[in-house]
Each structure stands twice: as structure tokens, then as C-alpha cells.
Amino acid sequence: MYRSFNLLRVIAISILLSSCAVVREGEVGVVRTLGKYRDTPLTQGVKVFNPLTSTVVKVSTQTENMEVELNLPSKEGLNIRAEISILYHLEGKLAPDVLRRIGPDFERAVILPVFRSAVADVSARYFAKDMHTGQRAIIEEAIKEQMETNLEGRGISIETVLVKSIQLPNNLARAIEEKLEAEQQSFRMEFILSQARQQAEQRRIEAEGIRDAQLIIAEGLTPAVLRYKSIEAFLQLAQSPNAKIIVSDGDLPVMITEEGNLTAASR
Structure with a gap:
């Protein structure tokens, strides 16, 4: 009697398990009854169906x-x-x-x-x-x-x-690589030329600055300024304790030192 009860319990559990389906997350279940699919899919969870006439087909909805x-x-x-x-x-x-x-x-x-x-x-x-x-x-x-x-x-x-x-294809791949390499060389050469142009422009600007400075200095060196600078220089030399003779023609003085050297100011 006890064995019969256990057998019946096993059969009942087997029937119960066979009539349940677990639909997991990321999938849907479709009940197929006598070869015909139902229109409404089953969402996740435990679903009960009649195993004698139906089956549950699970389909993934994940990527x-x-x-x-x-x-x-x-x-x-x-x-x-x-x-x-x-x-x-x-x-x-x-x-x-x-x-x-x-x-x-x-x-x-x-x-x-x-x-x-x-x-x-x-x-x-x-x-x-x-x-x-x-x-x-x-x-x-x-x-x-x-x-x-x-x-x-x-x-x-x-x-x-x-x-x-x-x-x-090998020939095409090689041709593309050669083209890309040529383009890189072209970009590199363009960069070098751009640097050379910038350096040349910098040198040109510097040369123009030097030229402008010289022009300004030349324009400021008038005869009067030269005479003033000459007198100023000889005044400083005159303060020296060494004996000297200053000869002037009224325009540009000439200094004769003890050694007999001549010193004159430039115009």
C-alpha cells in the first residue's frame, strides 16, 4: 500500500512538472496546441499547460x-x-x-x-x-x-x-599602402616647407628691423649732432692728466697726445 502511494505521488509530480514551463528573462514562450501556435506569447515566469495536447516553444528576444x-x-x-x-x-x-x-x-x-x-x-x-x-x-x-x-x-x-x-587582393592592398605612404610623405614635405617659409619670413622681418633701425640712426646723425658728439668726446679726454694738444680748424678738432698720435672725430 505504501509503495503504491509513493508510485502515485511520483506519477503526480511527473505529470505536474511536465505540465509546467519556465520562461526566463530575455525570452518568450509560444504555446503550440495540436500543431497551432497561439497568438499571445508567454512572458517570463512559470506557465502551466496541458502536456497531452500542447507544448511551449521558447524563443530568445535578446540580441x-x-x-x-x-x-x-x-x-x-x-x-x-x-x-x-x-x-x-x-x-x-x-x-x-x-x-x-x-x-x-x-x-x-x-x-x-x-x-x-x-x-x-x-x-x-x-x-x-x-x-x-x-x-x-x-x-x-x-x-x-x-x-x-x-x-x-x-x-x-x-x-x-x-x-x-x-x-x-594583394596587388590592390599594396597599391593602397603605397598611396597612403605617398600621402604621408607629401604631408611631411608640406610641413617642412611650411617651417622653411616661416623661418624665411622671420629672417625677413628681422632684416627689415635692422634696416629700419640703421635708417633711423643715419637720419639722426646730422652734422650738428656729430660736432656735439665730437666735442663731448674731447671734453672727456681733456679731463685726462696726460699732456695733449687740441688743434681745431673751427669745424672738427684734432688731438695730439704726448706720443705724437693724432685723434680726430668722424663726421
């Missing part, structure tokens, strides 16, 4: 990352090897419609084909070198917008498209 490696056609007809990440999420309220119209494998059934079509269409508008420069962000945004247009109303939201790596 998913799908990575794809493929060849991108360029405008000039080259094939560029690229690795691209697609960040997307499922809209929870539309999960029943996604399962009903697409099925649980919606990545392979819808997202991947739509992505391949969008990326081929967008990349064909750009040259290969554009995918390796600042145009990459524009290309990513264009792919995202085209995917959003093609997936509109399907319950799948594209968050962003990221071009993670680009492998250009």
Missing part, C-alpha cells in the same frame, strides 16, 4: 550575433573577402507570427538570404578601396537599412551590421 564570411563584389568587379557580424533581435510580441510564418530556424530561412542579397547590392556600388577606408561605416549603414526594408513586418529587428575584417 543575437550572426557572423558570416563571404566574398563581396566591388564596383570594379573584384571579389573582396570579408567577415561581417549581424546584430539582431526577435520582437517578442511578434514571436507567434515568426514561428507560424517562418519557423524556429529563421536565421537560415530569412536573415541570411536577406543579408546576402543586401550586402551584394550595396558593395557593388563601391570600389574595393572604399571598403578599406572611411567609407566602411557608410557601407555598413546602407546594408542595415536595406535589410530593415526587406524584413519589415516580419518581427525581426536589425540592430547593426559590422564589417569586422576586409581582405583585399
Whole structure:
């Protein structure tokens, strides 16, 4: 009797557990009864259903990352090897419609084909070198917008498209590197020339200052000033205790020292 009771309790617990589903945070549950999905999704928590006729299909609504490696056609007809990440999420309220119209494998059934079509269409508008420069962000945004247009109303939201790596043909990659190096050399030479021009301008300004100063001095050295400076100098020499003779023609004095040397002031 006791064994029968335990057996019945185990069976009851098993039935109870099999009729419960736990919907976690970041996902929704969709009840499927006799092959038909219900329209209202289940939110997080413990949900009870009839395990004999129904099942609960859980679908993630978190951000998913799908990575794809493929060849991108360029405008000039080259094939560029690229690795691209697609960040997307499922809209929870539309999960029943996604399962009903697409099925649980919606990545392979819808997202991947739509992505391949969008990326081929967008990349064909750009040259290969554009995918390796600042145009990459524009290309990513264009792919995202085209995917959003093609997936509109399907319950799948594209968050962003990221071009993670680009492998250009060897000849093209080398040509781009040489061009970038030439541009850097050009910028460096322009900087050197700019410095040389600045130094030349500085020397020119200094020379003009010296010239202006000399002109000012020359304009101020009048005969009267020269005579005054000569008299002033001889007055200072006259204070010396050494014997000297000062001879003047009335215009410019000449001094004869004890050694017989002549000293005269310049005009």
C-alpha cells in the first residue's frame, strides 16, 4: 500500500512538472496546441499547460550575433573577402507570427538570404578601396537599412551590421599602402616647407628691423649732432692728466697726445 502511494505521488509530480514551463528573462514562450501556435506569447515566469495536447516553444528576444564570411563584389568587379557580424533581435510580441510564418530556424530561412542579397547590392556600388577606408561605416549603414526594408513586418529587428575584417587582393592592398605612404610623405614635405617659409619670413622681418633701425640712426646723425658728439668726446679726454694738444680748424678738432698720435672725430 505504501509503495503504491509513493508510485502515485511520483506519477503526480511527473505529470505536474511536465505540465509546467519556465520562461526566463530575455525570452518568450509560444504555446503550440495540436500543431497551432497561439497568438499571445508567454512572458517570463512559470506557465502551466496541458502536456497531452500542447507544448511551449521558447524563443530568445535578446540580441543575437550572426557572423558570416563571404566574398563581396566591388564596383570594379573584384571579389573582396570579408567577415561581417549581424546584430539582431526577435520582437517578442511578434514571436507567434515568426514561428507560424517562418519557423524556429529563421536565421537560415530569412536573415541570411536577406543579408546576402543586401550586402551584394550595396558593395557593388563601391570600389574595393572604399571598403578599406572611411567609407566602411557608410557601407555598413546602407546594408542595415536595406535589410530593415526587406524584413519589415516580419518581427525581426536589425540592430547593426559590422564589417569586422576586409581582405583585399594583394596587388590592390599594396597599391593602397603605397598611396597612403605617398600621402604621408607629401604631408611631411608640406610641413617642412611650411617651417622653411616661416623661418624665411622671420629672417625677413628681422632684416627689415635692422634696416629700419640703421635708417633711423643715419637720419639722426646730422652734422650738428656729430660736432656735439665730437666735442663731448674731447671734453672727456681733456679731463685726462696726460699732456695733449687740441688743434681745431673751427669745424672738427684734432688731438695730439704726448706720443705724437693724432685723434680726430668722424663726421
